[in-house]
Amino acid sequence: MNGRGIRWVVLAALMAAPGSLAAQAGSIEARLTARGLPAQLAQEVQRIASDAVAQGVPADPLADKAIEGWAKHVSSERIVSAVRQFAGRMAEAGAAVRAAGLEHPSGNVIAAAAEAMGGGLQPDQIQSVVRAAGTAEEASPALSVATSLTAQGLGVKQAVTIVVEAMQHRRPMSQLLDLPSVARSMHDQGMSPGEIGNRLLPPHGDDAGGPPGDKHDRPPGVPPGPDHPAGPLRP
């Protein structure tokens, strides 16, 4: 089957599911004009969205991007350019997500993966996060946390490791979602990104071990010192 044939099969498969990516595409123009975008711009974005959907890219984030640009009084040309770029990035990110085993990823996951890519995560790193998450519901926030930690200065590899290992150790997503806040809090207390990264890495080795701090190569019998993660607390 040639490339075009595959595209039609994909499109047909997508259209079969109600609320699917293709269903999203149809209403884009209406959504945009309802928000005040001029007809010509709305149509152009609709065209980009329809093409994107045929490649498995969700349309709603594209509409959101156009609406954002319009709200910010950005020129139509720039809006079109940004929407195209975002669509391209989502296509690439979508491929990574699917390669990690999510066959029918939601728009949210693809958009989160695209943001992650924009934030510096490589496709293979995106795959690692998605694989460790296992489901679309968990992949999306996991990618957001990895992206945020990276942007907060921890470095891509470290951010990805923190998130992947957390999920492999069965941390609840609620804890993962707290990490950017905690990192920010530590930053405000004067810690460097390197220090923050080290503190957020889960302890290695035997998980059934003792209280935190025992993993920091302290000789036995020495109590935890000022670099104990639970303190000292700054006012």
Next chain:
Amino acid sequence: MTDRRAFGADAHRYLDGEPFGELSVEERAAADRLANLARAFADRLEPVDAALDEAVMAAVRRRGAVPVGHGAWHWVVSSHRVPVRPVWVAALAAAAVLVLWLAPRRPELSRSGAQRVAAAAAPDTVFVRFELVAPEARSVAVAGSFNGWRTDALPMVRGAAGIWSITVPLPIGEHRYEFVVDQTRWVADPTAHSQVDDGFGGRNSVIVVGPKGLVRS
């Protein structure tokens, strides 16, 4: 040719309908004149046509129900069951979160995939407080991915020392936004977790909201 002439404090009190001290003849005449102008203006205002009600209801009916989810709005708020979370949590809490985070996990506490997903989905929305110091501003609003970038839907309230604020219920997860000052200037939030390229040559502030809200120091 008009003089730059301001009303004195007594004239203002007079116009406020409050006890006033002394007013010169000219001041009183000028004050009365302004008050009369206002009355004439007010008298000429006819009520807004009641036909407006039906026009609004027609638009409302087309929507079917108050919009939730899908696209620009991501509200998962039920009108009578909004979970209230602490908005500002001290450094103490940040450290506590960290202790929990670093505490080793015992193997028997590991959960099945389905349970993990359920736990992640349970608390839907959290109150998040946005603040901006802008004493010179005449209006400040927050606009972002959680409200379809509408610049007038979340106006902030000015408090002491020119600090504007608003508390908004948000779904957990990532949100992108900026402040809109005086309806024209887009301003970043220095307290956000990070700033990202918005694709238009500018930046968006990003926060990742967990079930505890934003843990701040």
Next chain:
Amino acid sequence: MEPSDGTIVRRVLDGDVEQYRFLVERYREQFGRYALAVVRDRDAAQDAMQEAFIRAFDALATCRNPDRFGAWFFRILANQCRNVVGRRHEAVDLEAVDPAGGERADAAVDRAELAATLETALAQLTPEQREAFVMKHVEGRSYEEMAELLGVGTDALKMRVYRARDMLRELLGGMP
């Protein structure tokens, strides 16, 4: 006795969309004059009000205190009115305004002309001054009421009203 704002909002959020009409009627009556006075163009004011009600409906889930729907809605309305006024960019020709010089008594001047005079001058104020003046002198609200609706302290509101009065006095001139 009519249901409270909070009751109606909760019913609408639960799916009874027709109840929204009670809020529309209530606040059309309460805030209609404000919109007309601030926007000064009848059609534009009605459009602004209609748009405000629709936006309020769309955003209803975000109304943090349904029992104070009125104040929440007022902000949306005030912003809509500002948008409308901002878009129109009228060039006001003050030469055309006859300040009805100091000699003639107000009673002898046509009321409509007086009203038009003020209308034109109001266009020269900043939005905050115009809104505050309208709320004080056209709607006759107390500073406490205004503070409730605008979420601004009474001191700041007094400043706005006083500046508005001073500006209007200067613009309308003709008095010693």
